[in-house]
Amino acid sequence: MHARTRFVPQLKYAFCFIFLLIAISSAQSIAQHIDLKTASWIISPNVPSPMKETAPAVLTEEIAKRTGIRIKNGNSWPKGNVPVIAIALASDKTLFNRNIPAVNSSGPETKPEGFRIVTEVNNGAKTIWIIGADARGILFGTGYLLRQLKMSQAFMGKPLLELAGPLNVASSPAYAIRGHQLGYRSTANTYDAWSVAQFDQYIRELAIFGSNAVEGIPFHEDDKPSPHFKIPAREMRIRMSEICRKYDMDYWVWTPATFELKDPAKRQAELDLHEQFYKECPRLNHIFFPGGDPGDNHPSEVLPFLRELQAKLVKYHPKAKMWISLQGFDTEQIDYFYKYLETEKPTWLQGVVSGPGSPPMAETRYRLPKQYQHRQYPDITHQVRCEFPVEKFDQAYALTLGRESVNPRPYAFAKIHAKYAPFTDGFVSYSDGSHDDVNKVLWSMRGWDPQMDVHRIMEEYANFFFSASLGAPSIAASAIEGLEQNWKGPLAENGAVEMTYLHWRVLRRVEEGLENNWRWQMLVFRAYYDQYTRLRLIYEQDLEKQANVVLDAANRGNIIQVMDTALAIVNKANNHVVDRDLYKEIVDLSDALYKSIGLQTSTQKHTPRNPERGVVMDFINYPLNNRWWLADEFEKIKKMTSPDEQLARLKTIASWENPGPGSYYDDVSSVAKGPRVKTVSDDATDVAWWDNGMSRKRLSTQLFQREPALDYDNLDPRARYTIRVAGEGDALLRVDGYRLSPVIYSKEPETFKEWIVPLSLTQDGKISVTFDGPEESQLNWRKQSKISDIWLLKQP
Template sequence: MHSKIPPTCALRASLTACFTWLLLSICWSVGAQSVNLKNPVLVVSPNIPLPMRETAAKVLAEEIGKRTDFAVKTQTAWPKAGTPVIALVMASDTELNGKRVPAKRGADSPEFKKEGYRVVSEISGKENITWIIGADARGILFGSGWLLRNLRMDKNLLQLDEKADFASSPDYPIRGHQLGYRTTANTYDAWSVAQFDQYIRELAIFGTNAIEGIPFQEGQAPSPHFKIPSAEMRIRMSEICQAYDMDYWLWTPGTFDMKTEKDKRAAELQMHEDFYKKCPRLDHIFFPGGDPGDNHPSEVMPFLKELQSRLVKYHPNAKVWISLQGFSVEQIDYFYHYLETEKPTWLQGVVSGPGSPSMAETRYRLPKNYQHREYPDITHSVRCEFPVEKFDQAYALTLGRESVNPRPYAFAKIHEKYAPFTDGFVSYSDGSHDDFNKVLWSMRAWDIKKDVHQILKEYASFFFGKSTENTAASGIEALEQNWKGPLAENGGVEMTYLFWKNLEAAHPKLKNNWRWQMLVHRAYYDQYTRLRLIYEQELEKQANEILNSANVQTIEKSMELALKTVNKGDTEPIARDIRKHLDDLSDALYITIGYQTSTAKHKPKSPERGVVMDFVDYPLNNRWWLTDEFERIRKITDPDQQLAELKKIVTWENPGPGSYYDDISSVSKGPRVKTISDDATDVAWWDNGKSRKRLSSQLFQREPELDYENLDPQARYRIRVCGYGDALLRVDGKRLAPVLYNKEQDSFKEWIVPLSLTQDGKISVTFDGPEESELNWRKNSKISDIWLLKQ
């Protein structure tokens, strides 16, 4: 029962609500007052250390100028009254040319902490000053970055949408990215010094404070795309880092035998020292323990100690780091014992990367006086540290390992999971295709709780314009959703394609923006792949129906017709308009940033290195495998045996009533598989990615788990497995002995399931992992297909 409000009270309540709404509106209007910065003048404190005093002003002037056509002047004196000013000062400054720096906060305020800053708008009378207050030189740069990310910039327009009063300092001290000017990179090897300068600047604008180079190219021929020799570029990158006050790291492995090859050891040390002499800035040396390399830490640690003694001759504050990647248990124990007994002061810390012990274990075992840095792989999607979960096979075989891969929410979770065990990160990257991931990692390391959608908006606003910040941010989120679950069932892929197609049409001025080109390319590629997948899988179903109707008299004719049907994927291709646009975008990306997506056109290091256009038409049905199978079957002289082989093809994925089939790592064809493959061998890489094997055999797991229900308690069942190497099967926890056990590639194993295990109508299937620690991961046992066959 509701009580009745007297009319006067109701009127009073209504008026109060209206007044409150009006007051809030007024307050909001005042709070949301825009700040016009048209034709600003930069006034810079002389107390800002060089070179940042010049660098920060240059960054602001040039980035504003590119987007607005305003010629931003820098001067030491205040301009005439009414001129908008951007003032750069140190937190220790109390005044600038007679004007008071805004009132200080407490000593624990962000602008007094390392790399911290405060940006504040001061508007009164004719004064319009936007202050950038930095705790140090980097604080000035990062405060300038915040302003650039939040300005609305267009022709004849430069403004903040509301008055600023924002202060911040980073959560983690190390926030960096590896930019290797080497043959294996899919873009960096094609960049000029100016392109590296611009890219490093843009990373700094989003909070990056470290760049890692790869200086020594042992065993690698020079890239055909090099603008200057690698020896010269590594010095120029050091100069760029010096200008932006960013730490310069070097990734440098030891691939020779340190124990026996004494001459190489001496030559290596001398090569390093010669480089150190020439390098204007050098802060850290990172030595990956066993990736690559095969030296025991008893040899590595003395080598690094000697390396450090040469390093500090020229860079007294530079540090040495090591990773335990690829180390055995004995080698890891040796390393920690060395730290306990020798207590090396020349070692700064340990890096955790792919193949390292867990980050939690490393932090717990590592003495607290040593730092711990993450080396996350943000560049790969399969065969990597953080593979895309439930990645559809069609993507894995076409987009592959290095495609345009914005993963905002996945990487935010990954970063948040591991960051607390570290002092920060320097990512592994082999090209610009992971550009957004770099920004995400840098900004979340600055503020681990920063809203992911806000990061996307700032990314879109700065690179594409404030008017696109909401739409482009949502479009990038949609691209991440494209990769979730069975592709054929994901109608959102088409919506994402149409969304980006409309954005492309609405913003023709972004046509030559390489970040925009990459995102549009991904949207078109995803849609094209989905359309092909649906079409080509349907062709294979039709071909199987033809084979299923074959008899002794029609074997050859049935194979010919079935092959003609599946080959329509080549002879009668679909979506040619999308395919043509993909070619155009790929060529445009090669022109803008040297992105090498085609072997024929762009001369990449190898097809695995982001060369997605080599695989854009890779079969998404088994037409290549069927061609080879039919050739094999034609050599069989017994017609009945030929029919039996055709029957095996027809029933591969459809074993009949009461029987079950699972493609182990296919999100669409493995409904009973409970495990998600998260190891480095989720997708095979045979014949440079152009394997003719059955598609199911190209995805696999090592120890899958499956549950079966609604089984016939009275029936006898047989389990069949296709794969390579060993498969140590258990049913309901009981190890079964095989009745057939072949270990060759794509061969079969079989077990009979005891009736006692199926009498409750269900079973659980698991596999023990065979002992294969001595094998390279590419040679480990694999399971690709499993059948539960009702006899």
């Protein structure tokens, strides 16, 4: 039983509303259904092994887990009205002397991996046919049926196993490649803790939702094993190959060269290592070599190396394919690659993979000759410092949930898939743990059917993983979608966070039997974490406002006292827990997730690779006001010898975000504090990871843009204005297109630059502010100029 729930009025209303929806849905499901509690199954002898054994095992075992009912193998058509699940190939004409339903010779059930599910009534006996185009079609048809079944061990006191009504559905995938990377390595936040049985179950579940590929990471963990490894990495990669063979899924491996390929000894050692792996693998379909991420070899070295690898590969796996990505290649290297394709026309190369750091996907498909395939390598596992950062991500989330938290983003990724998929033959995603599970299902399903409704996908996810005892899968689907909405816009202003929290809290009370379900635990954990973070943000930001009032009242005689008082106010957050019961539940869920799925959210308890890898419990109480920065600033002020200098600095701090009537302040990359900023950084929170996530810098300094643009209106045409900028390096300012010369120009962090705005530019009551980008291509991005804060100050 989870911690005590306090029934505030909102929770009572939410509970009543959800319970009513469940009751209505339950009544509707009873109205028309096919009861399968006494069903048996039969399968065509023409289905090849191992699918002849795998598909029935998937069907019976997944039903048994959810209902306690184990449907039996009939071996032949049963007598009487016993319902039957009959599994056959589209090429079969009969099954144990009974005609199978007619298939459309050009229908989806005859295309690779396609299937048809059709219900049939014969003299009162009900049959559910799973008709597959091939072995994979059998598996995907079985998965489709499982996703539609209503299953529960105790629904209204009885086991439940039913199909809501007659079916006649035919489907085949839109994209041939639909897979996910499952890297058994120390950098993963979950996979390194899995057993062979957990990988088997997870790969099965991916197949149930339409995935047909798994990508492993073979050689790079042998010398740096995780403390969580159940078996050595070398053994696990072979076991994953066996699992893929069992489910007839393609087995890919990601294999960079992180050494200099011109070194003959290292080159030969790598070739030998590959050959040994190829020889040991019972199934191996594709080798993916990332060109320059990691690695630093020119394609003139990479391509001959891959040709040698492919020659060794086909000795053991004659149909296996070789792939390359252009990640990290510069323009000359990319041109070299395409020139090589044009002149050499290599038949040993299957295609190109596009991932983070690759050329644009449309360009790649355009330049790539038609005989080569194109695969996407989308990063679905991160939300900041990544390929697809969350748009307008509140800094409070970036500092606490960080880069790799539980991150369901079904609607965002549906749009991203729709944007890029048409240039590809499919995808194998980049994933570093179970936290992106919802995203994997979304990509798998949209890879199968790009038009499938996102809410429907979430309903099938909830129905299969959380059971029909929830009554209406739509309720849980909406709760999952609520987590995505939590991340939109300023957190303090997002009241939906509390409603999503209440939604999940009620669902926990309705369905306590899911407390050990790791997917359920993850989603509840995120809902509770978001609510706790929002409560903290509101509380801690209010403390800082109170402290600024105190600082604003400073005078020459009370400087030390004012600083001590202000610091005591903001430091109340150190010892005050905004909701102690909620915090305890989050801690308990964190520990439960480590026990159930190996999710490593705490450095102290779970020994993760590093804090950036989803270790959100390390940051759950990271300051959401500037108390660390203030403490450091006050120490600097105490060392100043001039009271006037001390007082001026205190006044600057007090008015930092509130410069006074007629003046304006913008934190340029803060979704909450930059209302006049028109530009959006691709990943403004990229710098919210300094000092292993424990930076003491001012919060606004941890966000920046290089060339922000802002619009101001309702200015006083009679007033003089000054523009002030904080940041680092250069800031080449223009107002209404005119370059201005600064009167103050300090390049050091958290110091100021200032410009006087000519009166002629403010006569119409508005201005536009832009910045030219300085030429800094020779500098590492961390050393390039940054603009973090901008003021338009009305002079007295």
